[in-house]
Amino acid sequence: MDKLILESAWLDGGPRDVLVADGKFANTTGDLSPQDREDAETVDCRGLALVPAFYNGHCHAAMTLLRGYADGMPLDKWLQECIWPFEARLGPGDIEIGTRLAVLEMIKSGTVFFSDMYWQREITMRVVEEMGIRATIGVTIAENLEPPERIEEHFRFLAEHRFETDRVRLAVMPHAIYTVGENVFRRCAEVARAEGYILHTHLSETRREVDDCLRTHGCTPAELLDRWGALGPNLVAAHCVHLTGPEMARMADAGATAILNPCSNLKLGSGIPPIAAMLAAGMKLGLGTDGASSNNNLDMHEEMKIAALLAKATPGGTAETLPAARALELATASTAAAYGLRAGRIADGCLADALLVDLADERLAPAHDFTGNWVYSADSSSIRSVLCAGRFVMRDRRIPGEAEIVAEAERAAARLAGRPPRLP
C-alpha cells in the first residue's frame, strides 16, 4: 500500500497528522493508529494548512499559446478573425507544448483537474498522465470546423474506446448549439447517455447566441438542448450567462450543472452570469477558467474570488450571497462532483488531492476566519505544495522541467504568430 502521513498539517483550526493511502484520504481524524503509521512515508507540514485543491470545470488548455494574442475584442469577431485562423496553424506538437504550459500553470495555482474541450485528445491525455494531474478530455465535435468524415471518426472512436485511467477520462463535447446541428447534437447526447459519458458544451454564452437561437429555433438555448434530448444529469454546460428563469428551473430539475466562467465572460464583454438567481433556483454550479486567451490565466483561485464578489452584484444578490465557504465549494467539491469525482474535501474516502498553504503568508493574517482569508484575501502564491492522488505534483513551489516548458511555449507561439521569440 502506498502510504503517506502529512504530519502536523493545519486542518479545522489546529495541527493534526493526516493519513493518505492508495491515492485517497484514509484517516483525517488526527487519531492515527500504529498500523496507520506502519511503513508510511512522512512529510513535515508544520505551519501549512491542508485545503482542497481546485477543479477547473471548463478549459481549452492548449490555448495558452494564444494568451494575449488578440485582446479587447468581442467573442464573435475574436473567434473568427483571430483565434480560429491561429488555431488552424497549430500542429500536434504545438498542442502538446501549449497543454504543458497550461498544466504547469494550473499546478502552480493549485488546480489538479481540468475539463478540456480541444483537439488532439491523445496528446492531451499523455501530457496529463505525465504531469500527474487529472482531466476529463473531450471528444470535441464542431461541424463548422471539421468535415463530416472527421465527425464520423469521432463517433467511431467513442464506439471503439472506453478510455479511462485513474486520472484521465473522456467526455463527449459538442462545441455549442451554433456550431453543431440537431442531428449530430442528438447523436452526441445519445452516445453520452448510453455509454455513461459526461456531455459538455458551451451554452448561452452571449446575447447574440440567445437572439440567433430564438430567431432560428423559436426557443432559448437550454430549451433547445432539452428539445434535442441533451438536458440530463450528465450535462455540464459552460457559461450560462443569459439563462432565463424557466431555463434555470429546468436545468435544476434535470440535475444538469452550469460551469461559470466569470472572468472570460467579463473579458469578452459577454455579461455576468445571474449567479444569485441560479443559486436561488437550486441549480448545480461549478467554476472554470475557460481558455487562457479570454481570461487570461487558468487560476481557479482568482475565478473563485471573482465569482464570490460578482454574485453579490447580480440581480437578487446581496452581501450575504455566495459566502466564502460556498464559493470555495464551487471551485472544489461541486466542480469535481459534476465530473463524477468524489473529491474537493479533506475527508476520509475522498481523493487525496490537496494544497499545502503557507499560514505565515501576510494575507492569511490575522486568523479571524481562515476560509474567508483564503477565498477573499490570499492568492495562489501562498500554495507551497500540491498533492494529486496522494503524490506531490509541486513541492515547495518547484515543478520538474518548469523553465523549459515556458521557453518551449514561447518559441512555438512566436513561430505561430510570425514574430521573433523573446530571448530569455
Next chain:
Amino acid sequence: MDKLILESAWLDGGPRDVLVADGKFANTTGDLSPQDREDAETVDCRGLALVPAFYNGHCHAAMTLLRGYADGMPLDKWLQECIWPFEARLGPGDIEIGTRLAVLEMIKSGTVFFSDMYWQREITMRVVEEMGIRATIGVTIAENLEPPERIEEHFRFLAEHRFETDRVRLAVMPHAIYTVGENVFRRCAEVARAEGYILHTHLSETRREVDDCLRTHGCTPAELLDRWGALGPNLVAAHCVHLTGPEMARMADAGATAILNPCSNLKLGSGIPPIAAMLAAGMKLGLGTDGASSNNNLDMHEEMKIAALLAKATPGGTAETLPAARALELATASTAAAYGLRAGRIADGCLADALLVDLADERLAPAHDFTGNWVYSADSSSIRSVLCAGRFVMRDRRIPGEAEIVAEAERAAARLAGRPPRLP
C-alpha cells in the same frame, strides 16, 4: 548624488540600462554616458521587466487587523454592528501594528503609495517613513465618531502644521456627506483649497446614501458636494458607484478624480461603478483597494484586473472598454497624478518607483503582449523586487522583519477579538 543603474532591465521590448538618480529616473533611453555611470551602484536586472509600481488611491490601512472579521454583511450593518465597535477598542499601538501589516502586504504586491483615511496620523506617518514607501495621510474628520472639541483639534492641527516630507503628505479627509454636516464639510473644503491640500472623501458608495441624500437635501451626493463648495480639481472621491450622468459631467468639468474600489463595492453588495460611462464622460479616474476588511486584501494588481474586466460589463461597455494599457495607467500614473505625484511611468524625471517582474513567470508566456499578460494573466507574485524613490523596499521577495510583523498583527487582532492567537 545617490545613483543606481538597473542593468539590462527589460523595458519597451528589450533590455537596457536605466539610470536612477536622487530618487528619480534620470536616463531611461538606454544610452548612458560615462558620466551617468560614474560612482553609480549597479544592479543586475537580466530577465526582469521594469514596470511602474502601483499607487493605492483609497485605503484604511490599519483595518488589516479586521480582515475577515465580519464577512458577508451589507455596508451599514457591517459598519455599525461590527467594524465601529471593534475599532473603538483599537489603541495607538494596534494602529501601528495594523498599518505595518498593511504596508508589508502592499510592498509585497507592488504598491509604493497609499492614501490613508484613518486615525492616529502621526503613527501612520512614522510607519510609512520607516518602511520606505509613500503615503498621503488623512486628517480624518467624522462628526459621528468624535466630539466637536476633537474636530476643532483637527482644524488647529491643519492650521499649525504643513507636514510634508519627500514621501509623506497630509490631506483633509471628511469621511462622507452622511457623517460630516454642511458647516464642517465647508470648512474642510475651504482649508484644503486655501492650504493646497487634497480633499478626500467617500462619495455615492451605496444606493442608500443616494436615497438619503435625495430625501434630506433634495439633490444627489456629488451635487451636494458642489453646493457645499467641495467640488474642485483637488477633490479625490472614493467609490462613486451610483453617480448619475449629470454628476459625472460636473465632476469631469471640475477636474475632480473618482477613485474606484470595485472589489470592496462588490463584496459589500454596493454595486458596480459605471466605469464605461465615467470614461465616456471624460472623468479623471484612479483605483484603490479600500480597507482589508471589505476587499479583503490590499493588492492593487487584483484591483486593476477586476476593474479592467468589470468595465466591459457596465452599461455602454464592450470588450474594447478599458483595455490593458489604460487599466494599468489607472492603477499607476492616474492615481499618482490625483495625489499630485509625477510618477507611475518609467520615464525621465518621474519618481523612481518601479517593480522588477520575473519574465520567466509562466503567466507572462508567451510574449505576444507584455502589457496584456501583466494586467490580465500575471499576479503580484511575479514581482521580484520593488523600488520606491530609487531604493529597494523589497528585494528578491524579502522585506526586513516580515515574519515578526505578521505574528505581531495576529497577537493584537486576537486580543481585540477576544480569542486565543493562532500559534505559529
